[in-house]
Amino acid sequence: MSESEGGGEIVLALRGITKRFGPTLANERIDLTLRRGEAVALLGENGAGKTTLMNILFGQYAADEGTVEVFGRPLPPGRPRAALEAGIGMVHQHFTLAENLTVLENILLGAAPLAGLSLGRGAARARLAALSAEYGLKVEPDARVAALTVGERQRVEILKALWRDACILILDEPTAVLTPQEAEALFATLRRAAAKGLSLVFISHKLHEVMAVANRVVVLRRGRVAGAARVAETDARRLAAMMVGAEVERPVPAPRAPGEPLLSLDKVSTPPSGARPGLRRVSLDLRAGTITGLAGVSGNGQAALAALVAGAARPAEGRILLAGGREAGPGWSPRAALREGVGRVPEDRKREGVVADFTLAENAMLEEYRASPFSRFGWLSRRAARARAEALIAEHDIRCPGPEARIRLLSGGNMQKLILGRALAPGPRVILADQPARGLDVGAVAAIHAKLLAARDGGAAILLISEDLDEVMSLSDVIHVISEGRLSPPFARGEMSAAALGLRMAGEGFADAA
Amino acid sequence: MRLEPIPAPGPARRFGLPALALAATAALGSLLALIAGAEPFGVLGLIAKGAFGSKFALLETLNRATPLIFTGLAVAVAFRARLWNIGAEAQLYAGALMAVLIGAGTPAISGPFLLPFMALAAMLAGALLLLGPALLKTRLGVDEVVTTLLLNFIMLLFVSMLLEGPLKDPMGMGWPKSEALAREARLPRIVEGLRLHWGFGLALIAALLVWLLQSRTTLGFEMRAVGENSAAARYAGMPVERTIALTALLSGGLAALAGFSEVSGLKGNLTLDLSPGFGYAGVIVAMLALLHPLGVVLSALFVAGVFVGADSMSRAAGVPTYIADILLAAALLFMSLAILLTRFRVARD
Numbered sequence: 001m002s003e004s005e006g007g008g009e010i011v012l013a014l015r016g017i018t019k020r021f022g023p024t025l026a027n028e029r030i031d032l033t034l035r036r037g038e039a040v041a042l043l044g045e046n047g048a049g050k051t052t053l054m055n056i057l058f059g060q061y062a063a064d065e066g067t068v069e070v071f072g073r074p075l076p077p078g079r080p081r082a083a084l085e086a087g088i089g090m091v092h093q094h095f096t097l098a099e100n101l102t103v104l105e106n107i108l109l110g111a112a113p114l115a116g117l118s119l120g121r122g123a124a125r126a127r128l129a130a131l132s133a134e135y136g137l138k139v140e141p142d143a144r145v146a147a148l149t150v151g152e153r154q155r156v157e158i159l160k161a162l163w164r165d166a167c168i169l170i171l172d173e174p175t176a177v178l179t180p181q182e183a184e185a186l187f188a189t190l191r192r193a194a195a196k197g198l199s200l201v202f203i204s205h206k207l208h209e210v211m212a213v214a215n216r217v218v219v220l221r222r223g224r225v226a227g228a229a230r231v232a233e234t235d236a237r238r239l240a241a242m243m244v245g246a247e248v249e250r251p252v253p254a255p256r257a258p259g260e261p262l263l264s265l266d267k268v269s270t271p272p273s274g275a276r277p278g279l280r281r282v283s284l285d286l287r288a289g290t291i292t293g294l295a296g297v298s299g300n301g302q303a304a305l306a307a308l309v310a311g312a313a314r315p316a317e318g319r320i321l322l323a324g325g326r327e328a329g330p331g332w333s334p335r336a337a338l339r340e341g342v343g344r345v346p347e348d349r350k351r352e353g354v355v356a357d358f359t360l361a362e363n364a365m366l367e368e369y370r371a372s373p374f375s376r377f378g379w380l381s382r383r384a385a386r387a388r389a390e391a392l393i394a395e396h397d398i399r400c401p402g403p404e405a406r407i408r409l410l411s412g413g414n415m416q417k418l419i420l421g422r423a424l425a426p427g428p429r430v431i432l433a434d435q436p437a438r439g440l441d442v443g444a445v446a447a448i449h450a451k452l453l454a455a456r457d458g459g460a461a462i463l464l465i466s467e468d469l470d471e472v473m474s475l476s477d478v479i480h481v482i483s484e485g486r487l488s489p490p491f492a493r494g495e496m497s498a499a500a501l502g503l504r505m506a507g508e509g510f511a512d513a514a
Numbered sequence: 515m516r517l518e519p520i521p522a523p524g525p526a527r528r529f530g531l532p533a534l535a536l537a538a539t540a541a542l543g544s545l546l547a548l549i550a551g552a553e554p555f556g557v558l559g560l561i562a563k564g565a566f567g568s569k570f571a572l573l574e575t576l577n578r579a580t581p582l583i584f585t586g587l588a589v590a591v592a593f594r595a596r597l598w599n600i601g602a603e604a605q606l607y608a609g610a611l612m613a614v615l616i617g618a619g620t621p622a623i624s625g626p627f628l629l630p631f632m633a634l635a636a637m638l639a640g641a642l643l644l645l646g647p648a649l650l651k652t653r654l655g656v657d658e659v660v661t662t663l664l665l666n667f668i669m670l671l672f673v674s675m676l677l678e679g680p681l682k683d684p685m686g687m688g689w690p691k692s693e694a695l696a697r698e699a700r701l702p703r704i705v706e707g708l709r710l711h712w713g714f715g716l717a718l719i720a721a722l723l724v725w726l727l728q729s730r731t732t733l734g735f736e737m738r739a740v741g742e743n744s745a746a747a748r749y750a751g752m753p754v755e756r757t758i759a760l761t762a763l764l765s766g767g768l769a770a771l772a773g774f775s776e777v778s779g780l781k782g783n784l785t786l787d788l789s790p791g792f793g794y795a796g797v798i799v800a801m802l803a804l805l806h807p808l809g810v811v812l813s814a815l816f817v818a819g820v821f822v823g824a825d826s827m828s829r830a831a832g833v834p835t836y837i838a839d840i841l842l843a844a845a846l847l848f849m850s851l852a853i854l855l856t857r858f859r860v861a862r863d
Contacts (some may be wrong), residue, residue: 078861312749335751344749352749355742366739366750375732382730401522409522 008036010072011199012057012088012168017066019052026052028223029066034168039190039200041214041231043207043243049223050203051093054170057201058090059083070168089161090170095153099146103139104128107160131162134196136189150299151182158189169193170201175209176298176467183297187213205243205468207236208502219243253453253475255493259288260323262461263309263342263430268318270304270485277485279304281318284480284487286430286461291452292490293476294465296505301485302465303347306434309463310344311337323429338367343428345420347435347465349412353419356408360400361385363407364392364422392421397447413444420451431455431462437471449475469498469505483507517858527856535848542844543837550833557831561838564826565819571826573710577780579811579818581606581789583717584772585796586803586810587724592644592765594728594805595741597651597758599644601662602769603793604669608643609636609770611673613777614681614692614784617699628698633716633774640770641763643669648762652755666793674786683783692784701779713775718811720768725807727764737761769793798846804853817842 012034019027027049034040042050055061057068062078069075070086083090097106108124128141137155145153154174161169171190175183190213194200204210210217211231219226219242227242263286270278279301286292286309296302307313308320311334320328322340337344346352354363365374365385373384389403396417400410407415416436423431433452437445452475456462466472472479479496481488481504488504496504503509520527543561544554565575585602592599612635621628643665650656677690685693701711728734736757739747748754772792777784799817803809824838 310749311751333751334749338751346749351743351745353746355739355746357742358739362735366746369732369735378732380730380732380735 008038008197010034011036011070012201013069014053014057015067015069017053017056017063017068019049019056019061019063025223027056027063030220030223030225032218032225034199034201036167036199037194037197038216039194039202039214041202041204041210041217042220043204043210043217043239044220044226048205048220048243050205050220051172052223053220054090054172054201054203057083058088058170084164087165087167088170089158089164089166089168091154091157091161091172091174093172093176095157097145097153097156100144102142102144103148103156103159104141106145106156107163128159128163131159135159135162135193136185149182151178151185154178154182154186155189166198168199168201170203172203173205174202175204175206178297178299183209207239207243210239211236253291253456253477256289256457256477258290258477259459259461261285261287261321262323263340264321265305265308265315266319266321268308268315268320270301270308270313270316272485273304276303277301279308279315279487280485282482282485282487283318284463286463287478288429288461289456289459290477291456291462291464291475293472293479294463294482295469295472295479295501296467296482298467300482302434302482304485305482306347306432306463306465309337309342309430309432310334310346310434311342338426341426341429343423343426343431343460345416345423345431345433345436347438349416349419354407354415357406359389359404360393360398360407360410360418361389361403363418364389364403367422368426388425392418392425396421396451411444413440413447416440416444416448420448424451424455428455429460431460432465433462434465435467436464437466437468469501473498473501481505483510486510516861517854518861520857520859523856531852531856532849535852536845538848539841539845543841546837546840547831547833550837552831552833557827557833557837560827560830561820561823561841563823564830565823569708571822573708575815575819575822576710576714578822579814580711580714580717580779581772581776581792582795582799582814582818583714583721583811584775585769585792586799586814587717587720587807588765588767588769588772589796589800590803590805590807590810591724591728591737591768592761593741593800595737595758595761596744597648597741597761597765598659599647599662599762599765599769600659600797601644601647601665601669601793602765602772602796603789603791604662604666605640605643605766605769606773606776606789606793607669607673608639608766608773610773610777610784610788611676612636612639612770613699613774614695617695617778618681618693618783619696621696621699624696624698628696629701629778632699632778633771636770636774637767638770640766640768640773642766643770644762644766645759648759652758670786673784677784677786681784690786694783695778699778700782701775711775711779713779716771716775717814720771721807721811724764724768728807733757733760769796772796795842798842801846802849816845820845 010033014030014032017027017030030053044050056063059078059080059082067074075086076082098109104125107128125141132139137159139152139155174186178186190200202213214231216230217239218228219239221243265282265284267281267283268279269281272278276299294302308315311332314332320332322328350356362385365388368374373381375381386403392398393400398414398417400414436448452462464472464475477493478490480490481501483505484507540558543558547557548554564571566572585606588602589599613632616632616635623631647658647661650661651658677692681692683691683693701713704710704712704715728738736752739752740754740757744754776788781788795817799810799813802813820838820841824835827833828835
């Protein structure tokens with residue numbers, strides 16, 4: 001690809017990497033090279049194989065075929081320690097810090113022999129100060145990690161890698177949890193690191209980030225390299241086309257007159273949780289026959305808003321109004337939400353959506369097991385549960401061994417189809433779809449979107465929460481942007497460009513005490 | 515080395531590995547017998563013979579298994595809902611105490627209602643004893659391992675105090691024991707002339723009922739869901755705190771039945787050595803049964819058999835009875851390993 005292009009020596013070369021998980025081909029014959037001081041972005045949709053590739057590089061998975069070479073020497077497969085010793089540092093999506101220790105202790109942990117923890121503290125502190133000044137990574141060495149914001153924790157992770165003399169830094173979706181300001185600071189750090197001769201691999205599915213940080217972009221699609229380009233010689237449109245390919249036809253919903261509000265939030269506020277902001281006097285109408293999209297960077301209050309709609313939380317201030325203007329009141333709970341006809345697709349499907357060790361049949365009745373036909377007088381009907389599971393399997397094309405199989409065996413997409421099918425089965429009037437397509441393959445995404453649109457056409461009020469701006473823009477009739485716990489006024493379909501929404505997502509244009 | 519999950523383990527793994535674990539236990543036992551100077555395979559044979567080899571031995575094993583079934587069920591029910599009840603010993607004594615309080619001397623009520631009343635009172639005492647730690651866990655996040663474990667010592671000292679004081683048998687020649695139960699407060703034998711009381715029958719019925727509860731009722735569904743994934747259970751609208759409280763009541767009540775059954779079926783009075791650790795052994799029983807209520811019956815028979823058989827083997831072969839403790843500990847460890855390896859495989863780097 002770009003082997004012939006100039007630059008420093010090749011520090012990293014992946015050749016012909018192939019990795020299968022059962023029948024799915026996560027990576028197929030992928031080649032990638034990285035030069036000294038270069039920042040390569042690995043761009044692709046969720047499920048394109050980016051994280052798998054980086055886990056192979058870092059030794060967490062062993063590739064089925066292909067080799068990894070660092071500074072011209074082959075890296076033994078499947079050994080994270082070898083990768084560390086060769087100078088590869090990885091900053092994961094989910095941080096690997098000990099929360100009860102301080103920043104300095106976290107950095108020393110595993111790097112120094114245990115004796116060093118007490119002996120060389122002064123020297124260690126000086127080195128940390130030098131590193132953090134060199135790369136503009138401001139941290140307080142003696143602060144406990146538990147007290148740090150997400151952005152600060154990420155800085156600690158990067159420092160941890162630099163401490164171990166990493167020359168190649170891999171960052172997996174580093175901005176997924178950051179506010180736009182924190183992301184900007186991160187980009188500055190990364191540019192500085194590259195200028196100092198570090199080589200970076202930056203994984204992302206967000207185009208503007210890639211354009212901001214990388215010299216070169218490699219696009220993955222369905223586990224293959226779909227294209228590569230120098231950032232200076234391409235633009236976002238061309239990259240997007242490479243990313244999604246020609247095969248993805250986003251559905252275009254027919255316009256529809258908005259109906260009555262079926263669930264409304266009236267100036268609700270919630271307390272902040274950890275580093276995440278709470279909601280600040282948010283008002284929102286979910287109307288019949290309407291998909292209301294919620295766009296925003298993750299961690300800006302989406303979780304709090306979703307919890308309110310799902311019944312998992314009650315507002316500290318303000319009211320939740322149900323159909324006909326009834327107030328949800330202090331009895332608002334998951335069960336009350338279900339009773340009021342709210343179908344829920346939770347953000348984290350493995351944590352909140354399913355009980356992994358239960359069968360499909362048991363998971364299919366998880367929200368309705370107390371009602372007929374699933375139970376009578378406290379006695380379960382296994383037949384009814386199996387019948388429901390079979391119906392869901394048939395209707396939603398869930399690929400599985402059968403209704404009595406444990407749901408942990410299913411892929412994310414099939415699990416999500418069951419969760420959505422379960423939510424749709426009782427004919428909900430309101431549907432919460434929180435990141436419904438995250439991490440799914442193209443086929444599953446299309447199936448989920450089609451079901452949501454069908455529910456909309458059937459008169460349901462749908463709240464679609466997604467980090468994927470394209471998803472929000474193509475499905476929603478009305479879009480709100482959420483930033484720092486504040487909600488923008490509604491924009492009708494087509495009223496706002498992606499760029500304008502992006503500015504809103506970065507927190508611009510909010511009247512603060514709205 | 516690291517562990518990789520196996521999505522769908524085959525029958526060879528699911529049945530072969532536990533069998534291998536039992537074989538490894540037997541091998542270890544033989545080795546120890548050899549070290550103790552006895553004939554290795556003979557010792558295992560003597561244990562089996564001492565446990566199941568004669569009518570007398572079998573009845574002894576069934577009697578010994580009875581409290582273990584109750585405590586095993588108590589632990590299995592609680593663990594299934596991720597309520598770590600290590601206090602079955604205390605709940606057992608609470609049940610035994612109620613049995614003596616109601617049934618000793620001249621009971622206030624008589625006739626056919628006495629025994630059911632004793633059993634229910636015992637269950638209530640055990641249930642309430644575990645409800646406290648369960649509420650502390652759900653309301654304040656207090657670790658129930660600590661509270662239930664410490665309650666064992668509190669309960670034992672409390673019983674000791676009662677046996678030295680108000681409950682002391684005036685005719686006991688100074689021994690710390692309670693008055694004997696009245697005749698109608700004793701559980702009858704299942705077959706006249708055979709030394710096996712209805713406590714065993716009650717234990718079997720309890721195992722069956724617990725199995726039906728867990729697999730066929732909404733409450734059992736909630737208990738399992740809360741144990742497997744409480745976040746999903748909560749999200750689906752299950753009353754998580756209430757389920758944990760009900761689990762505690764059931765678990766404590768089951769453990770208390772062990773005490774009731776020992777006092778009323780076997781001993782006839784309450785002493786401080788009523789339980790040689792049946793409450794703790796219940797953890798082993800439940801784990802060996804993979805927390806399955808019907809499996810608890812089998813594993814209680816196994817554990818009881820090892821204890822009873824080791825006693826008689828010791829007399830015959832001169833190997834110390836401690837070998838029983840080692841065998842059970844080894845069985846538990848090997849079985850845990852086998853279960854781990856049915857779900858994960860070791861990958862070499």
